[in-house]
Amino acid sequence: MSEHAPSTPPQAGRYTEETLNAFRAVTTASLADAVEQHGRRGYLAGALHQVAPGAGTLAGPAVTVREIPAAEAGPPTHALQAIDEAPAGSVVCIDAGGADIAVWGGLMTAGAVARGLAGCVLEGGVRDVTEITRDFPDFAVYARSTVPATTLGRIRTVALNEPVVVGGVDIHPEDLIVADRDGVVRVPAELVAAVLATAQEIEEREKEQTRHILGSGSLRAGLARYNRI
Numbered sequence: 001m002s003e004h005a006p007s008t009p010p011q012a013g014r015y016t017e018e019t020l021n022a023f024r025a026v027t028t029a030s031l032a033d034a035v036e037q038h039g040r041r042g043y044l045a046g047a048l049h050q051v052a053p054g055a056g057t058l059a060g061p062a063v064t065v066r067e068i069p070a071a072e073a074g075p076p077t078h079a080l081q082a083i084d085e086a087p088a089g090s091v092v093c094i095d096a097g098g099a100d101i102a103v104w105g106g107l108m109t110a111g112a113v114a115r116g117l118a119g120c121v122l123e124g125g126v127r128d129v130t131e132i133t134r135d136f137p138d139f140a141v142y143a144r145s146t147v148p149a150t151t152l153g154r155i156r157t158v159a160l161n162e163p164v165v166v167g168g169v170d171i172h173p174e175d176l177i178v179a180d181r182d183g184v185v186r187v188p189a190e191l192v193a194a195v196l197a198t199a200q201e202i203e204e205r206e207k208e209q210t211r212h213i214l215g216s217g218s219l220r221a222g223l224a225r226y227n228r229i
Contacts, residue, residue: 014174015061019192020089023178024057026199030206031178031185034198038191044121044167044184047144051126052133054140058179060091060118062171062186064164067096067103067124070156076103078157083108088116091177095164096124101149104141106131113139121177121184123166125149142184 023031028043035042063086065079082092092112096103104120106128112120119140125147126132132141144167161173169186171177176187187195213219 014189015089015176015192019196020059022196022200023059023176023187026196026203028057028178028180028182028185030199030202031187031195033202034195035185035187035191037198038194040188040191041169042185042187042195044169044186046183048121048123048142048167048184049144050140050179050181050183051129051143051146052137052139052141053181054119055138058091058119058140058142058177060089060177061087061174061189062093062121062177063090064159064161064171064173065092065094065157066159066162066164067094067099067151067155067157069097069099069154071153072156073153074156076151076155076157078160079103079108080111081160083111083115083117086115086117090117092117092120093164093166093171093177094120094122094124095166095171096122096155098144099124099155100145100147101125101151101154102127102147103151103155104143106135109136109139109141119177119179121166121179123164140179142179 032043063082065082094103103124104126109132113136122143125145126143127148129146163172171186174189176192178185
């Protein structure tokens with residue numbers, strides 16, 4: 001546990017800790033397949049990659065911020081509001097249109113950790129990575145790029161807790177965000193229970209399939225028996 005970790009336990013909005021732990025116990029690969037089985041796309045573009053792993057699999061409700069290009073200098077008002085007002089355990093999702101500038105950094109991470117937030121997912125860049133991973137090792141960061149450029153005079157925030165697009169996927173406030181080394185998955189809030197059940201079934205079938213492949217000595221036999229690859 002980081003010395004900077006919040007002193008109060010996370011309260012991740014609408015999701016119980018039991019639900020969050022269940023999602024942390026399955027892989028994003030299984031979740032991506034599960035969301036698709038319910039007729040939606042869940043996986044974010046692979047370019048949004050893990051920059052800081054945090055304490056393990058990231059799982060928490062989305063708090064959304066939208067940013068657009070702007071020539072005037074000014075603070076990222078909506079992002080700062082999100083950090084200071086979001087429920088502990090939340091994941092800040094910033095849609096900056098893929099801008100190659102840092103929409104997140106060390107001071108924002110300090111504020112997020114002070115509030116007990118779980119991580120951030122950025123359709124844009126992050127900076128101060130050395131500081132973040134050294135001083136706040138439990139905080140997870142997923143971003144399109146790492147870049148030292150400031151947002152000041154380049155971009156401004158325009159919306160908080162409205163639908164955004166991150167990694168090619170629509171994210172609504174309180175959708176569940178799950179991320180690990182493979183990447184990031186959005187689970188629509190209305191499908192959380194159904195997707196979890198499907199993902200758990202997928203994981204159980206894959207365990208059985210793995211045992212069959214190892215026992216039979218044949219990958220093709222295992223694929224044929226379970227009709228999954």
